[in-house]
Amino acid sequence: MIQGGSKKLCNIIHKITTSIGKNYGTAQIASLQQAALKERCILIDKLDRPIGEATKEFCHEINAKGSIPLHRAFSVFLFNNKGELLLQKRSSSKITFPDHYTNTCCSHPLAEIPSEMEEKNAMGVRRAAIRRLHYELGIPNDAIKPHEFFYLTRIYYEAMSNTRWGEHEIDYVLFLQKDNITIDPNPDEVSEVRWMPRAEIENFVKTTIPLTPWFRLMYQYKLLHWWDNLHTINKMQDLDNITTLK
Numbered sequence: 001m002i003q004g005g006s007k008k009l010c011n012i013i014h015k016i017t018t019s020i021g022k023n024y025g026t027a028q029i030a031s032l033q034q035a036a037l038k039e040r041c042i043l044i045d046k047l048d049r050p051i052g053e054a055t056k057e058f059c060h061e062i063n064a065k066g067s068i069p070l071h072r073a074f075s076v077f078l079f080n081n082k083g084e085l086l087l088q089k090r091s092s093s094k095i096t097f098p099d100h101y102t103n104t105c106c107s108h109p110l111a112e113i114p115s116e117m118e119e120k121n122a123m124g125v126r127r128a129a130i131r132r133l134h135y136e137l138g139i140p141n142d143a144i145k146p147h148e149f150f151y152l153t154r155i156y157y158e159a160m161s162n163t164r165w166g167e168h169e170i171d172y173v174l175f176l177q178k179d180n181i182t183i184d185p186n187p188d189e190v191s192e193v194r195w196m197p198r199a200e201i202e203n204f205v206k207t208t209i210p211l212t213p214w215f216r217l218m219y220q221y222k223l224l225h226w227w228d229n230l231h232t233i234n235k236m237q238d239l240d241n242i243t244t245l246k
Contacts, residue, residue, distance in 0.1 A: 030093040032188045037095070040111040041071040048072065048154065048170045048242060050119075053111035060096055060165050068158065068168035071108065074125045075214060076133065076149070077223075078104040079177040080195060083230060088137070088185070089192035090212070096161040099191070102212040106171075107132040122151045125172045137193070138184030150175040152226065153238040157245045159213035170242055171214060175226070175233060198227055217245035 037057035042050050050072075059071045078086045086104045090097060109116035109128035116131075118124040126146035133139040152173040160166035185193055196204060205211065205219055221243070226236060 030188050033093050033095055039108075041108045042111050042117070044070055044072050044170060046070065046156070046170075046242075050117075056108070059108075060167065062160065062164055062166055068166050070168050070170065072125070072172070073106065073108045073167075073169040074129055074172040074174055075103055075218070076105040076129050076174045076176065077226075078133075078181070079175070079227075079230060080181075081177065081179045082197075083177075083227070084195040084197050085201070085227065086137075086183075087194050087196050088190045091187060091189055091191045093188060096165050096167060097210070097212045100210045100212045101208055102215040103218070105129065105133050105136055106212070106214065107136075108169075122172055126151070126174070129174055136186055136189040138186065139181055143181055144176065144178070148176060148178065150233055150237075151239065152233065152236065154242045155214075155218065155221070155245050156242050157214055157217055167214070169214070173218070175230075177230060201227075214245075221245055 037055060039056045040053045041056055041059040043052040043054055043059070045051050054069060054071070059069050062068055080086075087101055088104060089101050090099060092098045107128065109124045111117060113128070113131075116124040116128045118127075123146060126149050129149060130141055130144055130146065133144065134141050152175050155171050155173060156169070157171065158166070158168045183193060185191075201219075201224070205216070211219075222236075226233060229236065
């Protein structure tokens with residue numbers, strides 16, 4: 001009786017697991033990725049004013065109207081003192097844009113972390129960036145201070161990953177130039193990292209598929225100009241406008 005009951009239970013669990021995999025649009029989703037879907041993102045209007053909060057799942061799922069709730073995000077561009085940019089390849093278990101190459105780190109400040117809700121000088125976003133750099137790339141939390149990020153500007157974009165999932169964000173662009181940073185990628189998040197020289201990025205973008213849409217959009221917009229002027233990047237700061245990229 002016990003063995004029969006165990007076998008029946010295993011069959012039930014298998015069916016549930018298979019159903020969950022199909023529900024999320026992939027054959028199997030890593031447990032950490034499933035857990036992350038319960039994190040609470042900050043819902044915003046098109047002027048980047050907080051209007052509520054919702055789960056990461058809700059904020060990335062295409063609704064019945066074919067749209068995705070607008071939420072706050074950030075993108076970190078980490079350069080070393082040689083001017084090389086740290087790129088990552090997103091793991092195959094990511095919900096949106098798996099196996100895509102992108103900039104150093106991209107994620108969201110969370111509504112359930114009060115310090116990441118702070119608006120002044122984008123302090124909440126800066127703290128979230130430190131948290132995610134640690135989680136995704138193993139960079140120690142004490143290796144970077146919030147004030148070391150250069151908050152460059154904000155961009156607005158929307159992109160679909162597949163028929164169920166996508167992105168709809170106002171993205172804070174954070175630059176950081178620093179050496180001697182320990183990197184130990186989390187394989188659940190990142191499958192590859194590389195330091196990209198400025199002289200090689202144009203060929204990389206032309207020959208590497210796929211790239212995340214936000215990285216490609218920022219590359220097409222002003223990334224090369226920003227990169228070429230790291231030493232005077234403060235002159236290019238624009239905190240008043242939110243640029244729509246398509």
